Amino acid sequence: MNTRHFFPPDSLCNSGNAVSFSSNLPTGEHGMTVGARHTPARAPPTSFLVRxxxxxxxxxWFSFLRRVFHYQNGSRSDLGSNPFNSSAWMLMEFTALVVQVSTTTFTLAISKKEKPVWPMRIWIVGYDIGCVLSLLLLYGRYRHLHLTQGEGFSLSDMEQQRNSEESRITHLMNRCRTSLELFFAIWFVMGNVWVFDSRFGSFQRAPKLHVLCISLxxxxAVCYSFPFLLFLLLCCCVxxxxxxxxxxxxxxxTHRGASDDQISQLPSWRYKEVDTELDLGNDTDCNPDLESEDPECCICLAKYxxxxxxxxxxxxxxxxxxxVDQWLQIISCCPLCKQQLQR
Structure with a gap:
């Protein structure tokens, strides 16, 4: 069954290894003997790794990375919301820009006596100006998004004019963002040429500026390689x-599992092997249809x-x-009929 894709038998039931499961089955059931034959090929994972x-x-953060990957590589007709316009991402971007501006300004203030060979000071000042412009653009994006989300329904005669103004503002902000990204890309190449030129030893004459340039x-480099790292994570590692x-x-x-309270509210009992009846424990209801069903669990393929x-x-x-408890913690639906649990 397809349900075995999620859990090996040992990760779900603590009733011995997979060979003991197949030993109780008839020899005519080829599907189960074949499945048990391939199970000892590798050691079953522990429940700690599954959890x-x-x-x-x-x-x-994992859901956010999946949203970013889908937004960048998905079809144009089903992009969904831009994950980079979320408040959490804008806060992270704001923090990173503030840290860079503060670090560059402080380093320039304490390294006035340093005399680098290449114009590192000019490169740092240009980078600092680019970060300040990025802060202004980030504030414009934040204000524009929250104003459009906070506004209610306007009159029908004003709606078209407002939409045209928003489209012009969005187009202008996208052009400014593209220009800043192009500037940082060119400035990144120039910084590599100025800093890592082996013909001049600028580290001894300007150690603080040199360390700052290497850090920036x-x-x-990590920011530019983010799409490649995201591809390796989601398409190779996962x-x-x-x-x-x-x-x-x-x-x-993508599919949230059921909570512990939802799982605990489901009826449970102990199985009686001799009388093929259900011995009620703490629950008062019984399942009268269990006798007509095949007395085995379809998840671990072991008989009751x-x-x-x-x-x-x-x-x-x-x-x-x-x-089933471990199954429901992953996907809140029945393994057989896929009926969802009520939330």
């Missing part, structure tokens, strides 16, 4: 980790044994309690 992968896939160039751990991180980041805890979903499907 860590679950936390990473549900983290806000390294920061810009699929490899998902295949090793047995948990689809991409699926887990005596005194094992079972849990029933709202769609009347029954599974091992540990199996």
């Amino acid at each position: 860590m992968a679950m936390r990473i896939s549900r983290a806000r 160039l390294a920061w810009n 699929p490899m980790i998902s295949s090793l751990v047995g948990y689809n991180m991409n699926m887990g980041s 044994k005596g005194k094992e805890e079972l849990r029933q979903l709202p769609c009347s499907h029954v599974f091992h309690l540990k199996c």
Whole structure:
């Protein structure tokens, strides 16, 4: 079944290894014996790695990176909202620009006696001016977005004029942003030529300016390589980790799992192997349809044994309690009929 893509048998049920599961099955069931034959090829991942992968896939920064990757590489017809216009990203961008402006200004103030060979001071001043212009542009973007979001519905005769003004402002801000990015790209190349020219030893004559230039160039190199690093993370590292751990991180980041309160409210009981009846524990309701079903869990493909805890979903499907609880923590739907839990 497709449900085995998310969990290996050992990561869901603590009832021995996969070989013990297949030993109780008839020899005529080729699908289960074949699946058990390939299981010992690799060691099953621990529950700690699965829980860590679950936390990473549900983290806000991971969801933000997926939004950025989809916005940059998705189809033009389904872009969604721009993730770089969020308040959290603008705050991070504002903090980075303020730190750069403060650092460059302070370094220029304490290094007046230094005399570099190449005009490092001119490069730092130009970079500082570019950061100040970026701050002004960031303030314009923030004010424009929050004014457009905060305004209510206007009159119909004024709506067209307002939309045309907003389009002109947005077009102007995009041109200013493109110009600043082009300036920083050219300035980055010039800084590399001026700083790392091996014919002149400028570090001894201006150590503070030299260290500042190297730090700014390294920061810009990381920023320019961000799309490539994002591609490596989401297209190379995440699929490899998902295949090793047995948990689809991409699926887990888009489909939120059920909460602990939702899972605890579902009915549960202990299975009786001899009488094929349900021994009620703390719950008062019983499932009368379990006798007509195949007495095995479709998640771990193991038959029910005596005194094992079972849990029933709202769609009347029954599974091992540990199996379905770990499943619902990833995706809040039934593994068989895909019916969602009510939130």
